[in-house]
Amino acid sequence: MSQKDLRNMDAVILCGGRGTRLESILPGRQKVTALVGTQHFIVIVLDRLFSEGVGRVVLCVGHLKDQVVEIVSREKSSRPGWGEIIFSEEEEPLGTGGAVKHAESKILGDHFFVMNGDTLAHVPLAELHDFHLSRGSVLTIAAAPIPDRADVGSIDLGNEHRIHGFRERAEKRAGFVNAGTYLMTRQALAEMPLGSFSIEKDFFPQLITTHPCYAFVVPIEVLDIGTPERYQKAQDIFKK
Numbered sequence: 001m002s003q004k005d006l007r008n009m010d011a012v013i014l015c016g017g018r019g020t021r022l023e024s025i026l027p028g029r030q031k032v033t034a035l036v037g038t039q040h041f042i043v044i045v046l047d048r049l050f051s052e053g054v055g056r057v058v059l060c061v062g063h064l065k066d067q068v069v070e071i072v073s074r075e076k077s078s079r080p081g082w083g084e085i086i087f088s089e090e091e092e093p094l095g096t097g098g099a100v101k102h103a104e105s106k107i108l109g110d111h112f113f114v115m116n117g118d119t120l121a122h123v124p125l126a127e128l129h130d131f132h133l134s135r136g137s138v139l140t141i142a143a144a145p146i147p148d149r150a151d152v153g154s155i156d157l158g159n160e161h162r163i164h165g166f167r168e169r170a171e172k173r174a175g176f177v178n179a180g181t182y183l184m185t186r187q188a189l190a191e192m193p194l195g196s197f198s199i200e201k202d203f204f205p206q207l208i209t210t211h212p213c214y215a216f217v218v219p220i221e222v223l224d225i226g227t228p229e230r231y232q233k234a235q236d237i238f239k240k
Contacts, residue, residue, distance in 0.1 A: 007055030015117035016062025030064035032117040037238035060099040062090035097199035119180035138211035143176040
C-alpha cells in the first residue's frame with residue numbers, strides 16, 4: 001500500500017483518559033491538549049497522521065472533551081491538508097477498549113488504525129498495513145526494540161513476530177515495547193465487549209489466544225507525555 005491509498009483508512013485516536021499523573025503540572029487540562037513547544041500535542045499527532053496520507057480520523061473524547069473539540073476544530077479550519085475528523089463522545093469513562101468499541105458505528109472499512117493520543121511514534125503506516133495483510137493478522141501492534149530496562153512492559157514474540165504474550169513492568173530485560181499504534185480488523189472489533197475496559201490489559205491478551213496477532217517491529221523512539229518526566233522529555237526534544 002502506498003501513502004495515497006491510506007486515504008481510505010480510518011485512524012481512531014484515544015483522547016479520553018484522565019491523565020491523573022499529569023494533573024500536578026497541568027491542572028484542569030486534558031493531557032492531549034498539553035503544549036509541547038508551541039503546539040498542542042494532539043495537533044502534532046494529527047499533523048503527522050494526515051501527512052502520512054490517512055484520510056479520516058475518529059477522535060474518542062471523554063474527560064474534558066470540550067477542550068479537545070475546541071482546539072481540533074479551530075486548527076482544522078486553518079489546515080487545508082487535514083482530512084475528515086469525527087468525534088466519538090463518551091458520557092462516562094470507558095477505558096481504552098470501551099472507547100474503541102463505543103466508536104464502532106463511526107469506523108468505516110474492514111481494517112483501521114488505533115493510536116494513543118498522548119503518544120507519538122513515527123511508525124510507517126503504509127508498511128504496517130502491508131505487513132498486517134501479509135500475515136493475515138487480526139491485530140498488529142507496532143513495536144519498538146528496547147534495551148534492558150524495567151519501567152516498561154514488553155511483548156513476547158515467536159516465529160515471524162507472532163505475539164505470544166505480554167509482560168508487565170518490573171522484570172529488567174531487553175525486548176520489544178508497545179509503540180501505541182495498532183492495526184485492527186472489524187472482526188476483532190466485533191469481539192470486543194461493551195462497557196469499560198483496557199484494550200491493552202483486558203482484550204489483547206485474550207485475543208492473541210484465539211486469533212493470529214503479530215508485532216510490526218520498527219526501530220523508532222516512542223515519545224509519550226503520560227508522566228511529568230516524559231512530558232519534560234518531549235519538551236526538550238521539540239526545543240531541539
